[in-house]
Amino acid sequence: MSFKHLPLLGTAEIIGALNLNPQQTSAAAAFAHQLARTAWRRRAPHRSGQGYDEFAAGVPDCAWLTLFEFGALKALGRHHEALLLAAASRSAHRRGRTADG
Known part of the structure; x- marks a missing residue:
């Protein structure tokens, strides 16, 4: 899988911290890109030309x-931790939007 859009330094840190093998790394990268593509397909109509x-x-x-860490945790079978990460991310995102608005 392509690492084209993944920040390499941060990605390398996650790989090292979770001790991912090449297959798990590839699965995590593929998962991150799959979620990004889903978001792209569901984007707002005013951005449809992008x-x-x-x-x-x-x-x-x-x-x-x-996204990469979520995919990595899932590749490791650590689904509960992946769900906790997703919930924390959503919560932080909502707080950020509320503070900006």
């Missing part, structure tokens, strides 16, 4: 790393 690469380039590094 291609995937343009959309992916606009995804913040922290979001890419969260």
Whole structure:
């Protein structure tokens, strides 16, 4: 799987921290890109002219790393931890939007 949009330093840190093998690393990267593509397909109508690469380039590094770590935890069979990470990420995102608004 491509690491084109994944921030390499942060990705490497997650790989090392979770001790991922090449297959798990590939699965995590594929999962991150799959979720990003799903978000791209579901984007707002006013952004419908935007291609995937343009959309992916606009995804913040922290979001890419969260997607990658979620996929890595799932590849390791640590589904509960992956769900906790997703819940914490959603909560932080909602708080961030509320504070900005």
